[in-house]
Amino acid sequence: MLGLSANYCLKCGDALENRDIDGTFRKACPSCDFIFWGDYSIGVGALVIKDGKFLLVKRAHNPGKGYWTNPGGYIEQLESIEDTIVREVEEEAGIKAKVRSVVAIRDLPRSVHNLYIAFAMDYLEGIPSPDGIESDEAGFYSIEETESMNVAPFTKWLIHLAYNGKTEGLLKDTNPFVPLDDHVLFRIL
Known part of the structure; x- marks a missing residue:
């Protein structure tokens, strides 16, 4: 170190x-x-499903330029992970969504150790539209449609997990049995 x-x-x-x-x-x-x-660094990613299709964006810059990925980004110092992923989905894809559960965590130890938290999110409203900065295309795509797209390997894994998962993941605990002010908690319910 x-x-x-x-x-x-x-x-x-x-x-x-x-x-x-x-x-x-x-x-x-x-x-x-x-x-x-x-x-x-702590990154977050969204798995938003509407009518059996996943929300994907085409990356406009590196890392991952040209790949289709789930929307996501990095948290700001004083921003909760929940606020971050809601913001990132709206910024990158023009979609309003709310957090339902945590479905995956990736640990990537390297010079800047990265932790990535993937959320299942409920679609609320909006028509997919890229921001032109981080994403240059956005849309909802079926699993079959993604087979012919340049989908990033990690995103493929997340889609498979969300589509074939046997549990709902860690759900938000809105009423913890012990009051914990300023905490956002997710747990098995």
């Missing part, structure tokens, strides 16, 4: 040093309590 990109403390600005923290060398500040735990 010594090759991480942080060199200065995000709290006080001092140069970070390498320090053994619970058996792992991490960058830490010698002047305050700041520890650089690593570079992480």
Whole structure:
């Protein structure tokens, strides 16, 4: 972990040093309590189904330019994952949808460790329209139609999972038995 990109403390600005923290060398500040735990990103993706067809967008830029994928993106620092995926679906495809459940999680350890959470979403309204920035085409497509499209492998896996899944996934817990303010919880119901 010594090759991480942080060199200065995000709290006080001092140069970070390498320090053994619970058996792992991490960058830490010698002047305050700041520890650089690593570079992480959290992505979200939507599986919106309408009339047996999946919402897909054609990527207009990299990563994945030219591939058909489910709409999605990265969360902002102070944005919940639920708000992120609702926003991303509307931005990339012009569709309003609401979260129903979490259907998959992908863990991709690399220099910026990526966690991706895929949501099953209920279609509310709208006609698919690309934003012209992140997507240059958008529409609802059947499984048969996707067979002749340039669908990204991970999206193929998600579609298969959503179409053939035997459970509804982790559903939003709107009334937890223990009050947890500011938490958005998903669980097996």
